[in-house]
Amino acid sequence: MAQKFSKKLNVQLLAETLLAFGIEHIVLSPGSRNGALSTHFTHHPHFKTYSIVDERSAGFVALGMAQQIRKPVVLCCTSGSAAANYYPAVTEAFYQNIPLIVLTADRPEHLVDNFDGQTIRQKNLFELHSYHNTQLSEDESTEILTDNLGLIKKTIKSCMHDFGPVHINMPFSEPLYEFQNTIDIQFDKFEIPEKQNIEFDFNEFSTIWNSVEKKLILVGMQFPDDKLNRLLSELADDDSVVVLTETTSNLYSQRFFNKIDQVIFPLNETDLEKLRPDLLITIGQNVISKKIKSFIRTHKPQFHWHLDEFWQPDTYQCLTNEIKINPVKFIEEFNLKVQKKESNYYKIWNEIRNSHQTKHDEFLQKTAFSDLTVFEELIKTYPENWQIHYGNSSGIRYAQLFDHNSSNEIFCNRGTSGIDGSTSTSIGAAIASQKPTVMVTGDISFFYDSNALWNNYIPKNFRIIIINNGGGNIFKIIPGPENSGVVESVFETRHHLTAENLAKMFGFEYENVNNLEDLKLSLEEFYLQSEKPKILEINTSIIENAQIQRDYFNFLKL
Secondary structure (H helix, E strand, O other): OOOOEEOOHHHHHHHHHHHHOOOOEEEEOOOOOOHHHHHHHHHOOOOEEEEOOOHHHHHHHHHHHHHHHOOOEEEEEOOOHHHHOOHHHHHHHHHHOOOEEEEEEEOOHHHOOOOOOOOOOOOOOOHHHOOEEEEOOOOOOHHHHHHHHHHHHHHHHHHHHHOOOEEEEEEOOOOOOOEEOOOOOOOOOOOOOOOOOOOOOHHHHHHHHHHOOOEEEEEOOOOOOHHHHHHHHHHHOOOOEEEEOOHHHOOOOOOEEOOHHHHHOOOOHHHHHHOOOOEEEEEOOOOOOHHHHHHHHHOOOOEEEEEOOOOOOOOOOOOOEEEOOOHHHHHHHHOOOOOOOOOOHHHHHHHHHHHHHHHHHHHHHOOOOOHHHHHHHHHHOOOOOOEEEEOOOHHHHHHOOOOOOOOOEEEEOOOOOOOOOHHHHHHHHHHHHOOOEEEEEEHHHHHHOHHHHOOOOOOOOEEEEEEEOOOOOHHHHOOOHHHOOOHHHHHHOOOOOOOHHHHHHHOOEEEEEOOHHHHHHHHHHHOOOOOOOEEEEEEOOOOOHHHHHHHHHHHHHO
């Protein structure tokens, strides 16, 4: 194929600047106004391009890729509503700190608000959920090209420093499709300056730590980090320390408490008061458990430190210290200054954990086929070293009730906690990581993001498990909707759909089961090597899943 590079110097300028910063992955959404960009990127030998038709899905595919490679991925689309369809993924990237460079082609600026086709107000479209926004000029004079270079470099540096989404808007006048076989602009490698280290008085923090008898460390969503795991394990080897984690924390130790709701959900206020910490340290991002949020807000510690480079949210309404540093850097230094403290704090938590785990096992032994027993079976049969992605709503909540294998990396879009884009994200992650991956999702989330399957890059070792309980079962679990009188028609949106025809249309192997015995048999074959990706649909629609979950937590109280 003869190489075709855009004659537009600003296209060349942008492309070569991206390469000089080491950015290679480009997710393209087909369109005409971005035709010069798409053609140039596709013909360029140093870019890896992926064409995804549905912009909303494309945004999440790029998010999944950037999540895994830990460097920016470019999203590129035409003008108009195409750009707006990237917005859900941009908000998720913003709250997860995932680096995306959103590159939107636009009509010339004088056509905005003049009823020209596919023209909306694109400039600063993502301003409220991005770290930097800029619009380039179409002019190709040396002076303007120099200005544009400065704008592009500033935007990319922001993306890499803030580790989040940024936006470049590029107006294009016709002609759009003029090409040549050479590139007129080239750069050497651009370096990103290191962030300035922030100085902390570790003696001040260690003095507080060493003086209190009840320390609670709560870790939310974060990318797997072996060093953080080791450092927190060292801190946790202390009877005055309790470490709470969730599946999306990707941390594992026998000393860590990884099933928060199972431990504290059944407790009354008197029992919870005994667990009140003197010092709370929070690490990572969104925490799934509403119960732990309620517990800390009601039983506030004297000190609350939050460790994070980017966000300092007062989630628990008691934040006393914003520690704006990578948690690994902080704890590595901090561990040298702390001392073990005699305390029964860990013992109290552990006795409750052991008691509730016994009841958990007893309840599961006598519970028939349901969402709860399905998750028990799925989680204990995940193959080692597979990556696991969960959909939102009830699925990720069920996952918190079971132990996961430490070799499995766990992901879920908890930045905004929406059901949109979960499957697309997992596909992007599988493409970029090249790791065998399984997406575990509910039926509503799956159908909502079904265009994720409209994708030519899905690996053969990608798997989807759909727990189809006939609607949005979360609305029968959370308090409120059940009292509305329209829970089934408006909130739950009951249906009788299956994924069989979608699987056939998009070239997936497909199987449907509706009992535990068939599920066990299916799982024996499900993860084996195949020529196509696979979908396993588990039908629990005739089961009173919400009632079984309520019975479960009530049983833990006995």
